Amino acid sequence: MSEPADLVVLEGVTKVFGDAPPALKDVSGTVRGGEITGLVGPDGAGKTTLIRLMTGLMEPTGGTLTVLGHDTRTDAAAIQSAIGYMPQRFGLYEDLTVGENMTLYADLRGLPQAEREAVFDELLTFTDLKRFTARRAGHLSGGMKQKLGLACALLRKPRLLLLDEPGVGVDPISRRDLWAMVEDLTREGIGVLWATAYLEEAEACDRVLLLNEGEALFAGPPAEMTGRVQGRVYRVEGIGARRTALAHLVDEAGVRDGVIQGEAIRLLLAEGAERPPLPDGARIEATRPRFEDAFVDRLGGGPGGHSAIAAAQDAFPDDDAAMIEADGLTKRFGDFTAAADISFKVPRGEIFGLLGPNGAGKSTTFKMLCGLLRPTSGTGRVAGIDLSRQAAQARGRLGYMAQKFSLYGDLSIQQNLDFFAGVYGLSGRRKRTRTGLMREIFDFDRHAGQPAKELPLGLKQRLALAAALMHEPEVLFLDEPTSGVDPITRREFWMHINALVEKGVTVLVTTHFMDEAEYCDRISLIYRGRSIALGSPDELKRRVASPDQPDPTMEDAFVALVKEADAEREEEAA
Template sequence: MTAAFASTRDLVKRFGPGAPALDGVTMDVVPGRITGLIGPDSAGKTTLIRLLAGLLRPDSGTIEVLGDVPGTHAIDIGYMPQRFGLYEDLSVLQNLTLYAELRGLPREEHDPTFARLMDFTDLARFQARPAGKLSGGMKQKLGLACALIRTPKLLLLDEPGVGVDPISRRELWSMVKTLTGEGIAVLWSTAYLDEAEACDHVYLLDSGKLLFGGPPGDMTGKIADRVFRLSGFAGNRRKLLEKVLDRPEIADGTIQGSGLRLLLRAGSAAPADLGGTLDPAPPRFEDAYVDILGGGPGGTSKLAEVYREVPHDERPAIEAKGLTKVFGDFTAAEQIDFTIPRGEIFGLLGPNGAGKSTTFKMLCGLLKPSAGTGSVAGHDLRRAAAAARASLGYMAQKFSLYGDLSVKQNLEFFAGAYDLDRAAAKAAIERMVAIFDLESRLGADAGTLPLGYKQRLALACAVMHEPPVLFLDEPTSGVDPITRREFWTHINGLVGRGVTVLVTTHFMDEAEYCDRIALIYRAREIAIGTPDDLKAQARRAGAGDDPTMEDAFIALIEASDREREKAQAA
């Protein structure tokens, strides 16, 4: 057996009193393969990586990295933390130069090393661009390049794909996979379980304890005969999912196109009274992950139970007509058109830098369109921007929270921002605290919260005034699958109350929850329709007989590129 480049035995790490952050963890990271590290928020993943990097010391147990204690061979370790320290005012080349100096790379090796890394990451044409003006995918590639300034023996990656579109994630994965062919040992922490499924070996942590270690297929095999697809039923798929998830024999369920994907609990018989056709479905690693953690959160949303019913209105809840935004000589969004009725989830998908967030900000009244018009809840953005903003709740990328304010102060601030009077604000805050289980954290600074609690607080702040329209800009980025399911339980429940939702996401399984999707690429809308419509378009574009949403996303982007190249050549 190949000797591990990093290993732990019975590792324990504590931060003050209470349960340990890591509790008896034993694992190995072997050269020539990608080892996955997964688990819910606060499972201990980042703590483990920091221990291996020599940034923390264990309380008990042993760690060995490259045959010695962590930190001894720092020059042979590449480490890319969640928020990689790029200097946004420096160019791509200047960032590489800085890290070369910090890592002690001899001056005569700078040019050949930079050329190799630029070619490897396809950043050569952007070397003069400030890092702050790169797309999310490009920033991650630059972060990886900086971590590889000196070719490491051990590469530690802490959620490198967070906030990155599927195409960029696949490119990042391909680059790292190439490194394992050179004998590098890679530890890859991720919230994307399709990435974990592709790892050679995977470790699952929960509350500091190791629940599983082995090939991903071994974990998936445990639920091989318990996954089904329900199709051919009458009625609303969201309402049916809510009812099905509250049944004791159902461990998990998600929307998949026009049907539902269901996971049975161990020992349960397949129900025969769901009103449709129940067919066996191939198990996925994500199904096994949810199962080993005890199942999903159920189907009933406490938030939706107390939310007001949004009145019917013949006018569109959200409308974009030719929305265009130009910054100097750069067009960020061009001729964006869609109409969203009351009670619909509409998704905006696209690669990083495609124009999704720009479109969001125009419809929120945060950016003035260069051309075109938009409306929210019947309010024209040009003539009644303030009324439009008051009619929506906005949950921004990385959550619109004030990190130096406490949880309670954030709730109070947003209650005031939405113009709730004192009595209404007090009642709304009490509801949000109870629904999202925030009581024990009211005094904590928002910036110190675990990611799952930040997401809960951000959603609470966005809905406390009960708006008829919700704008959700990558609301689950970096959040684990169980927490994401809890979030979508609330969103599905709100839509049942008549709320209209505009959402962007890089989780393609979440796109299945949308009634319709617009795919934006290079500032333009290149496809629009239901998830099944887009899959059908992808099949015609050569994506295979049964494409996933991720397959459809990539196939339609590639088809658009081919059409553009053909037009340029004509």
């Protein structure tokens, strides 16, 4: 069997913008036909810049870059007519329907009228969007939007497909669907570059190119990189206070990284390091490494376990008060029921997760519980306050971080901090102390005067979290707080969240990262507007365990429980 052809060849590629440090520095590598090449790296590593260079939308400052045999400096038009490109942000027209978007892009791509009916039918079937041809793109779920973007990128079958983080904001089921579609394309010989912040996706690629601060740290099969941490990854079980134990363990000498996995803790040790001392009754055993372990190790390890935010905050009372209560919450939009009879209680100092596919109703439930959406029936309470009667009073005791960056893009970091401090009633010395603390903890000073809209995604998310924590809230609402950010930044967020919970803060979180779901004490899985499962991460995994899958992941549990609900629905309909 012949070797796959090199569709993209990078030789010492450098890109500099003005006086800033190089966005890319001496990057070399290839993208082959019939393979998926993962482009991975933390925020600001240069992934999007590299993809735009490949499209011919920008020229390299130095080095050479050829795509399908064409030099990007001289043959950009030839490249653009032969590739498919799906940008990081949804680039279609939300006021147009699915069919209208496809027609528009067919016009732009010069697809002959005689071919359109057959091509549209094939792509709508391929992406399972045929039922939604008349629906406006703005009314599609996150996963369906990504499928539409993929369909438009494939209107003229490309030899090379460039996907800039197609899985961001997409639930595990939709991500699996996207992945299966792309694998089908590679069987036709199409080369795919898949930029991603989801390292389980990178692990499934044929090859990966790892960038950090504009430099290539690794290029090759992911298994080769994962093998570098073989024998250094451990699972610690039998721990009671897992959040406290994790904070101590990651600060031990020789511990490079640590994360919570349900009732256990996963540790990565430095090369040659001895196992750290464990709490009484804890057990430690070696476990299979993942690509993410190798990724974090290559970038120098995680952020440690000390949270300056939590250290500066007084603890809330150590009691069992119900801080978040949902009692029969229901929301209807006309004839459509977005959430139906949702009920649960979250005691003080617990992390409670709302999980579910795109469009399942979890964001509707979330917004009702933080007073942003009035329920059709049922009640929601925060810190004992009825949201339907005293929403303003409740908001003073909660912090809210929206799914999409919702701060003021034209204001600088400092201006945003000052504004939100004022909104939450901080003034004088208290205001100066809290805004100064946020600047220091999140390393904002280097960017303090920069408009928020120009910040890298990781810094935008840090700013949004800082604003939500400004007034030391008792309850924290986090709607996909780390969507699209890299694993190092996600660890930093959860280090702060875990430490705040130890101080008695209560957290309600939505996420599509299943490894983040492992941090939750309990989870409600929402599907078709209803809660179909409620329990701890390990309880949900045990519920779907089988002889064929004795040790399911959280993602396996998510997919299995949704399929189980679909099967029950079909039985009832029959």
